[in-house]
Amino acid sequence: MMILVTGGVRSGKSRHAEALLSDARQVTYLAPGRPADGSDPDWDARVAGHRTRRPAHWQTVETADVAAAVRDADGAVLVDCLGTWLTAVLDRNNLWDKGSREVHDAVDARLTALCAALTARREAVVVVTNEVGLGVVPSHRSGVLFRDLLGTANQRVAAVCDEVHLVIAGRVLKI
Template identity: 45%
Template sequence: MISRDLIFVLGGARSGKSMHAEQLANDSARPVTYIATARVAGDAEFGARIAHHRERRPAHWQLLEAPIDLAGAVTQIDAPEHCILIDCLTLWLANLLCPPEGDGLPIDRYHAHVAAFEAALLNAKGKIIVVSNEIGLGVVPLGAATRLYVDELGRLNQRIAALSTQVTMLVAGLPLALKTAGRA
């Protein structure tokens, strides 16, 4: 039996996954820290997306930005009776594989970040809600870099789903339970 309280929320773009995760965090009746993985907006449209997320969050939630060291952020703020909402793994992976400096992290450093994040989740004492996109439902993308990203996100999503006590996928705003507490 898994003793941790780890909820994984997946979905496509504009599926409602972030709103659903925010509602779960709010319903937990615990203090919430929102970990944002996005880097500073590079264009107006992405800036508007970030602003929309900020406006929707309750003002009393704490915010921690962790575009690279997600494991360190979780470890720093994790506590019993606390809720951490991580939004989202998709942007975190992009930060690791496609940093603004141009060259991605060497694959061994990328895997080290993923392993450290996985360990932080395994050792967590509080409730953690993780959001990620499901992007592997379409055609195999052209280009090696894009295929690497899609493949690595699929692998990362599988790893987090395996650790989770609950996995929900959002489609058209509707939550579909893929894994519920007590059922693998």
């Protein structure tokens, strides 16, 4: 079973995703965002909150190479989240200021690898993402680029999932 959990920031999607795997004997939690490093207290607090909620027997892997980590993981997999993965891809490959075609091609290649890794899994997979495009239109190129790329990533990952769950205000809609 593969499930994409989407919703707005602070909607409860991570808690829901974690609950979906609460009975799994072995879980690899893939955190593609930057680790807590003391440079941003708000980010560090968010990472700490996620860490304390996870059961002690879950293995945490912090990496931007999510496709490889999915392939190498044992047991069920939880990826939290595609938004931080996309940010890492853009940051690590210096893509924010590149031309549109170069950015889309680079992200598409990594997204193709990620979808292939996800579909090859036999164990349960839950992927968390942020739903984009429901709010304010970004006023900067980087915001528009991120919104458009994440919207595409969400569609591509949803296409290989068995279910999509939309979390709004802590409530879950299976779509």
